[in-house]
Amino acid sequence: MNEPVIDVVGLRCRYGGFEAVRGIDFVVQPGELFALLGTNGAGKTTTMEVLEGLRTPSAGSVRVLGLDPAADRARVRPRTGVMLQESGFPGDLTVREAVTLWRGLTSRPSQVDESLAMVDLSHRRDVRVKALSGGERRRLDLALATLGRPDVLFLDEPTTGLDPESRARTWRILRDLLAHGTSIVLTTHYLEEAENLAHRIAIMHEGRIEVSGSLVDVLEREASRICFTRPDGVAFPGLPGVAGRIDPDAFRKGRIEIRTRVLQDDLAVVLRWASDHGIQLGRLRAHHASLADVFHGVSHHAAVAA
Amino acid sequence: MNRVAVLARVELVLLLRNKTAAALGLAMPLAIGVGFALTRGGGDWAGSITMQLLVVHGLTVYISATTALVARRQDLSLKRLRGGEASEPVILAGVMAPMVVLGLVQGALLPTIAVIADAPMPRDLLALAAGIVGGTVVAAGAALATASFTTTAETAQLTTTPLFAATFGGAMWALSSPTVTPLMLAAPGGATAALVRAGFEGGSAWGPLGAMAVWTVATVAVGRRYFRWDPRA
């Protein structure tokens, strides 16, 4: 078994009296993309800043490449790339000057032209940074984060504010980096981004990791769903005898929603019931839980428990 | 060190692109300094050159470097730089380097102009040089400390004023007395005045240099403790 590239144990972070991260543990394996999900204020950025060596935790331990990212800064930094949720540049610098500056501060930098071409900013190289659009600035951030050919890449909301085409380009760049062995920790609000790219994910809520594991494991947690509109004249007791649970609230609102662990069997039961009663099922859908279902489940359960 | 130069070069480019900052850091200290030299011919040259240096150390180094540090924090580039390979002292040195170099150049230039305009040659050149260099170092330390308590580039004009003004008071106090007391040396500007006077009239340079060392250590300690890299407190 390989050494994990990132090892977080019992991490806690407080801002004054407020504890933003409340004891989390996770590991990231080499070559893996680990996605940290969660609503605003869940503590993702705080966690990332600790991993990046920019913030001191109030408790717990964090290892990046087997080292302490703050104390062993000089040895860790040449091997990591950082894209903060928010960072800037003096607005009066041009794009090319910004990349040249970053090259001058980096041990094994890529070429300026090469990295601008990668993020499709070649045509904007002589534009002042302050004149870039939000999406262009985000692409410049990505060019700088990857300029040093890092072994570990930290990306805090790398595609927020990007148009679909730029987002697709970013995904291609990240897949390419993964193929070359880079390990990536990424936060995102786009669940399809995690579904598309992540090997493993963790969903944070109010400073804790509520769910984590491989994408398959996480999706397994949540029951599958069968939905259709309530057929006329059907009473609740007259519904098909499925193994799953039928949601009474949805029934009152005119929909049938079944949550089940045995999707295929229950679907067969529903279809046989419909054909026995000569019912056409309107808007019939049967699907495994999506990441969005799991995500909403986490925030909902946590809200109910609180 | 190479990285300090990389950062300093960029900071110099920015200084030249920003007309107000360039005027404040380049033209104004020289104009004021030359003004002092022209109006104070024949008389008290130690006093006149002290004032010139205080203007350079105050405007070119202290106020400009404070403003630069705060502006880089505000535009979030300090935060980005801290996430890269350059260490924290290197980043801070790089941002302040152009102001420090300009301060040294102007500090050397103004007494030279004064000598050309009829001031006597300094008796102890080393003491005068110590005043030029030491005052620049103290001003850079003070910029770091002041930037720790300044949130925007605009308020930097305000937060730097007390110390800037105090250096003139401290220097005049030290110059007004035939013997400088430790308290005068400890006052802002007092040590610079004492070193310039030692340069022209003789006297020990160790006392004022000690005072400058204490100022430097103290302001850097304040910076280490309170400097923030992120505008979000």
Ligand SMILES: Nc1ncnc2c1ncn2[C@@H]1O[C@H](COP(=O)(O)OP(=O)(O)O)[C@@H](O)[C@H]1O
């Ligand atoms: N510098 C700060 N000072 C005080 N509170 C902060 C600071 N940064 C973040 N917080 C708070 O900590 C919590 C977690 O923030 P953050 O880590 O940015 O969450 P996320 O990235 O998941 O949206 C939020 O409630 C936020 O308001």
Ligand SMILES: [Mg+2]
């Ligand atoms: Mg965040």
